[in-house]
Amino acid sequence: MTKGDFSMIYFDNAATTRQKPNEVVQAVTEALCLLGNAGRGAHEATLQASRTIYDTRRKLAEFFHAESPERMVFTGNATESLNIAIKGLLNPGDHVITTQLEHNSVLRPLYEMEEKGVELTIVKADVQGRCSIADMEAAIRPETKAIICTHGSNVTGNLVDIAAIGAMTQKYGILFVVDASQTAGVFPIDVQAMHIDILCFTGHKSLLGPQGTGGLYVRTGLQLRPLKSGGSGVQTYSKKHPQQMPTALEAGTLNGHGIAGLDAALDYLKQTGMDEIREKEQTLMWQFYEGIRDISGVKIYGDFSQKNRCPIVSFNIGDYDSAEVSDELYEGWEISTRPGGHCAPLMHEALGTVEQGAVRFSFSHYNTEQEVGTAIEAVRELAEE
Template sequence: MERVIYLDHAATSWPKPPTVGEAMMQALDIAGANPGRGSHRMAVQASRVLFSTRKTLSTLFGVNNANDISLGSNTTEALNIAIQGWLREGDHVIATMAEHNSVRRPLEYMRRSRNVTVDYVKVDAMGTVDLLQLEKMFRPNTRLVVCTHSSNLLGSILPVGEISQMCRKRQIPLLVDAAQSAGVMPVDVKQLGIDMLAFPGHKGLLGPQGTGGLYIAPELDVQPLLHGGTGSQSEAIEQPNVRPDRYEAGTPNTVGMAGLAAGVKHVMELTPERIYQHEWELTQFMMEGLASVPGIRMLGPEVGHPRTGLLSFTVEGHDSAQLAFKLDRQYNIAVRSGFHCTPLAHESAGTTRSGAVRVSVGYNTVQSDVNTLIEAVHEITRFK
């Protein structure tokens, strides 16, 4: 198979560090039993895998008690636990126009099913959130603010710390979607004032697909989304109150979590700070190289400004889907086109009809890969 230049890390990082697959195989061999469901050695070993993963994540995110991190399948599941488990009938929620559908759709479901009112703060084409508008949106019944840490379309980094201060003044919890920030930039729940943090395992944390989790501050009483077997308090009719069991019904993905722990350890060795700098420099190089493409429009922060390692763009006279298709079939470059599950961000960017091509680098992307992408876009767009 010809080498693929993989530039779709914002969807899923690839390839994974070798230690990820090795850890998964080891867990399958020696910890393939159900954790927490037995006292035999394999069951105990499986429980240790999950505990180790939780501890590693708590170190990365600055969490005091590892049991406040519940492990699950992805960010979407984590966001649904947080949103559906916290909001009540008639509550008010503030979110932003940069949100992914894994925030917007649960919120709209709550609007329909629990009469929850939702307001979306404006985000401009650069991805800058209107903090003055946000300040005016708070109501007496506002019970939650939801904010993505970084837009998966625009690459902009939202001011989570400032938003948290607004929430703190009113004693309102802040839920942060870290799908595009976990592992690729520093995320400390105490320093940023985050009450709930939803994160994926398969993106910047370099773990396998089907892994992720949710941090919930110890003082928050969030209702579980799933009810069922946990291996603890089996005699009780209700879901256990003890964490993390309360949010982890059913047999977990122990093998996947072993891989996630290995991925997070690799991130911690490289450090999120160095990963961010590497991806930022590559993105700046990409923006400078694409700037001379006739009719190109690059979305999000301009050159020199902070952003995560992705760049979305359109080219006048060229269909975004066709452009991405040609990059794949003619140049073996994997990118993503379309609407990226974030219609409100496309509305902010003015690309609701065209969609956009999104190129996203990773910890293992090299400059020559980006240079090949730049040359390919120039060649494709030279002819209509």
């Protein structure tokens, strides 16, 4: 495959959106040629980097309805954001609640903290991959410090009602940490209205930015222990890393070139319209779901009773290993999908697919109805073999 060749039918957008807006590509290219190191001098190259980073910070604050740009912290991805949130928030003796829906970027840091004395409750999901908010509430106890959960499952596409959970955490005076990896950029998120204390996100999925970009929002008045310390460009002679936000959580050189691309992506989302993008992606998802759901041998996972859901369809064909089906789709039709466990082991336990995994299709607004039609026929042919 040559550079810029989009002849492959790409349905792995929940892992990363491969096709980016042209404006993003151009912004990264220009940044590679022009930007210096933000906060490390007063010449034009470093000042331009600082302006770009601040401009992106301001747009993210507006996008997520944060109190101010200073509450937006840049990271390399959602995994780093979640590690900062979890390891910077919890202490031995604290109790934390999470769910079976979670990605390993939530689970593994929580398991590490559990080894250090944090008590962990994992709320179970049903066979459709849904967790009960009532079960979350029942798990709350006096030493509960936080609920940490995803906004949308990367396996089933089920949405979680984070507004309702936020209201509940507000009621009990506990903290609410949200993993928005699958939803930031395609579903509206208002951190203040939804009572979200920490929002973790990545730039390379539905925000349509480059890989190596991500961030977190931290509510005003909430302090986290930094995951890293080191160079900051300010307070050089202090033995301690600066405590003011966002510098407190941003040790080292930021990915200015990637952030320039994220800046352009945010402009694209605003101009194109997040609602329009979501409607297109959901339309393609429903076209695919309706096209394969009655094929003999196909089993689809997740709750499709709700129209509003992430643009994801995961399924299996009979007893075939999901990796085998995914390979056949690529070799026969050049259709790219994601098989296996999707870094969400507890979700697959709930679905009963630990051994088989599942074939995941995830849609972008750059996909077409014709591509979806080809995918439906491919699944039909494979199921008939």
